[in-house]
Amino acid sequence: MELQLWDKTLIEYKGQKGSRVMLYYQLQKGSREAADYSTEVLSPMYENLYVKKFVLFANERLKYYFKETIDGNSYRSEKEMCMREIEKGEPGRYGRLNDILLEEDKEEQEKKMRSYALEDAVANHMFIQY
8 A cells, every 4th residue: 555645655564463574666767667676674663564665756666565474474465556646846855856857948957956956055054953
């Protein structure tokens, strides 16, 4: 199951209590397909609920499936694919980056990149990270 919350894409799996859940995923950028699946062991977020968070940018797709092992038996979920619906002008840092990625006019894209870099530098100067 997939859920989008602001700029995050959350995928979830409901397994059996006490099982071991592995996530296999492939992040595809544009029309290029990644060669191999990455794997990650998931810890339960709550009892038998396993969740993984991703940030998907414009033109990125996530292919994934889960493998659950309990008492020596393994079960594999169906392969799923998700991509984030992006609209120009979305607020926030990721929205601005997506605007840059989606811009087709090279001069306008460069202008947006300079504006983003300037705003980022000013924010880093104004707000100290602890």
